[in-house]
Amino acid sequence: MDTELLLALALGYLFGSIPFGLVLTRLGGKGDVRDIGSGNIGATNVLRTGSKVLAAGTLILDCLKATAAILIARHFWPGTENFAAAGALVGHLYPVWLRFKGGKGVATMLGILIPLLPIGAVIYAVVWVGMLLLIRISSVSGMLAAVSAPVSAAVLGEQLLFPMFLGFALLVVWKHRENIGRLKAGKEPKVGKKTA
Numbered sequence: 001m002d003t004e005l006l007l008a009l010a011l012g013y014l015f016g017s018i019p020f021g022l023v024l025t026r027l028g029g030k031g032d033v034r035d036i037g038s039g040n041i042g043a044t045n046v047l048r049t050g051s052k053v054l055a056a057g058t059l060i061l062d063c064l065k066a067t068a069a070i071l072i073a074r075h076f077w078p079g080t081e082n083f084a085a086a087g088a089l090v091g092h093l094y095p096v097w098l099r100f101k102g103g104k105g106v107a108t109m110l111g112i113l114i115p116l117l118p119i120g121a122v123i124y125a126v127v128w129v130g131m132l133l134l135i136r137i138s139s140v141s142g143m144l145a146a147v148s149a150p151v152s153a154a155v156l157g158e159q160l161l162f163p164m165f166l167g168f169a170l171l172v173v174w175k176h177r178e179n180i181g182r183l184k185a186g187k188e189p190k191v192g193k194k195t196a
Contacts, residue, residue, distance in 0.1 A: 008073040008080035012087025015069035016108060017095035020061040021046045028054045038178075042103040044138040044191065059107045062092065066111030074115070082164055085112045089168055093175055104175040106142035109168055113149060117161055120152035136190040139179035146172035
């Protein structure tokens, strides 16, 4: 594999693997977010600490870390953006620092779409926020948003992005498999509900 592709992949992984949810909750005096609720390091679980500010910060930073990795790769190694994107998502889902137990990738996938398919990013955000306001179940909203990415790529004729976004969406859905189990059992909590 070309050295530049490997560098972009590594850069993406490094950025993606930064566990902002864990860092922000510790800095905010909320302890280890992995000991709260679902144990996930994403924004939804950070919200269960009772801090909307920390949750919003986690969401924004988890999104922008992917965008930053892609833009840096584009600047230094043009044509390697997709490798930086893949690295960022995998880094977030499976960070080596946390024994490969990371987040679920919804915010990070939005950050990937922003530079690669801006119109898709707008559709993604509308689906995510719209469904969240409608049903108030974060996992369902996130999975539907993830699925919108390959659909947008297909509709917009982005044939090179479609298979990658399809793979990303499947990864995000896979990371939500426990949520799917709770949904089937009728036990999936709604946004805003604190979990001991």
